[in-house]
Amino acid sequence: MESSVSLRLHKGLYHGQKDRKRPHLIAKYGMRCFWCGHNLKPETLTIDHYIPLSRGGSNKIKNLRLACNGCNQKRGNAMPEETPEIIAEKSCIRFPSHWSQPKYHFGQLVKQGRIIGIEYQSPGTRRAFDLGKGWIYAVLLDDLGYDTDQLHEPEIKPPSLEQLQAEIEYEKSLAQIHQKNLVVLDEQLSEVVQVSSKQESEQL
């Protein structure tokens, strides 16, 4: 157990180093969360200890990873091998075991559109009386988001082959645009990193 004075000194030292390690980590791993793979924004980026400090991990760069805030918080002090399971468990929406499992999930494409909301109407409630009991899905009927519909599970139909193919093509075109945006952002990032490291060296 470290004394509080040495722990404080140790933490103070670490905060300064963190900013210097960030560009190295971005270069090594990309702007992606090590655990969930989602793209990171500078404001959501956290530096995560692969082996937690409390479990004997170090502040050395080989023990550091980039993670989104959500994954970093969810894993807490878990060891790397326990982490994916803990994150998956904490990311789940829980509901009572006597409710049926919903057949469809958030974001899924169906014949009518895209599922953006799921609501359970518990038997005996006023909403269940008005809307019908069981799972009800809010479906976005158009890509612009002007029109939604509430559909019961049996009303939902799977997407057609053409619909799926068109959706894949559409997503691919978006991915190309995002790829181009990423190149521009990467250039901007390296400029900002250069300026801030220059300022840092001038201050020394």
Ligand SMILES: [Zn+2]
């Ligand atoms: Zn993540």
